[in-house]
Amino acid sequence: GAVVSxxxxxxxxxxxxxxxxECRSLDFQATTMFWYRQFPKQSLMLMATSNEGSKAxxxxxxxxxxxxxxxxxxxxxxxxVTSAHPEDSxxxxxxxxDLRQLNTEAFFGQGTRLxxx
Amino acid sequence: GxxxxxxxxxxxxxxxxxxxxxxxxxATGYPSLFWYVQYPGEGLQLLLxxxxxxxxxxxxxxxxxxxxxxxxxxxxxGSVQVSDSAVYFCALRGTSNTGKLxxxxxxxxxxxx
Numbered sequence: 177g178a179v180v181s182x183x184x185x186x187x188x189x190x191x192x193x194x195x196x197x198e199c200r201s202l203d204f205q206a207t208t209m210f211w212y213r214q215f216p217k218q219s220l221m222l223m224a225t226s227n228e229g230s231k232a233x234x235x236x237x238x239x240x241x242x243x244x245x246x247x248x249x250x251x252x253x254x255x256x257v258t259s260a261h262p263e264d265s266x267x268x269x270x271x272x273x274d275l276r277q278l279n280t281e282a283f284f285g286q287g288t289r290l291x292x293x
Numbered sequence: 294g295x296x297x298x299x300x301x302x303x304x305x306x307x308x309x310x311x312x313x314x315x316x317x318x319x320a321t322g323y324p325s326l327f328w329y330v331q332y333p334g335e336g337l338q339l340l341l342x343x344x345x346x347x348x349x350x351x352x353x354x355x356x357x358x359x360x361x362x363x364x365x366x367x368x369x370x371g372s373v374q375v376s377d378s379a380v381y382f383c384a385l386r387g388t389s390n391t392g393k394l395x396x397x398x399x400x401x402x403x404x405x406x
């Protein structure tokens with residue numbers, strides 16, 4: 177099946193610094209990538225949807241200036257958590273899909289465990 | 294808006310027991326329905342899906358039937374194994390062309406030898 181690679185898998189950063197998470201589709205072109213956040217023992221909450229070459233669409237309550245999303249190519253999207261604080265500690269998961277292919281589904285990355293200390 | 298509700302866990306079963314994880318949804322039109330599985334420390338893997346009413350999705354011994362009349366998509370397996378221990382998420386994708394998934398809260402399954 178298609179592979180989505182997310183990097184890093186774990187990151188620990190100091191409060192006030194920024195962290196960048198990469199999501200790559202390795203063997204298909206992702207017209208659309210989705211970024212989710214998962215709190216411990218809870219479900220995935222969609223943060224934003226990004227389409228290649230255009231600005232991301234953020235879900236209600238998600239700060240676009242804090243969670244910067246870039247989707248500059250059909251194989252790479254990045255999420256940058258700016259000025260991270262301990263409450264941003266969470267598991268972030270990306271998924272990628274080629275919306276031009278109607279019968280394919282989204283594939284998920286392995287996730288990134290962010291800990292802000 | 295669209296939403297998904299799953300039975301709360303954790304669900305603890307002995308090996309070879311029968312599994313049911315309930316999932317109901319609220320949506321307009323005819324959404325597509327999915328079950329995803331998340332093993333510890335990993336991302337999500339698609340387990341099975343159904344795209345229209347009365348469809349049955351199946352994979353690795355798991356099954357779920359899209360029931361429009363009861364707005365349900367319950368996950369079942371006849372004989373669970375220890376390796377099935379994971380978190381299971383029911384999800385729907387609405388009829389808009391955004392492609393985004395709405396997830397249930399997840400159900401943790403623990404299978405004991």
